[in-house]
Amino acid sequence: MRENKFMLHKIEMDLKDALKTQDKAKVGVLRILISKCKNKSIATGKPLEDSEVMKVLQTAAKQHKESIKLYKQGQRSDLVDQETTELNIVEAYLPSMMTEDEIKSIVTSVIEQTGASSMADFGKVMPQVMKKGAGKIDGGVAQNLLKELLS
Known part of the structure; x- marks a missing residue:
């Protein structure tokens, strides 16, 4: 049963490391991801399996991609850079996508x-x-x- 909770545990450990190294961008993104996972866990009434954590991560990545697209249309390069950084952090936890x-x-x-x-x-x-x-x-x-x- 423990191996099914690996993803969330890894994110929590990476949050601790990011706090120690004072990586503010990573801390912010990981806190949001953990919060989304915990909210989903509360909604379902049971701890999340890795597959469910993956779905949360994929949704977050999709939201960042949509934000990047909208910010580019609005010519907000500062926000594009911020969203791109956050997207890279989220994608580090996702398996590589097929070509x-x-x-x-x-x-x-x-x-x-x-x-x-x-x-x-x-x-x-x-x-x-x-x-x-x-x-x-x-x-x-x-x-x-x-x-x-x-x-």
């Missing part, structure tokens, strides 16, 4: 397995693609590739 070519091969194999031939089959294919990727697939990239291959 577009790797995602395309998974999408193609799932299309062949399911016999999908049109956009009507999108709902049947997409969940299987994401399951095969096991948290390493960018859903937006997979969605675009799937639409391209089914149309």
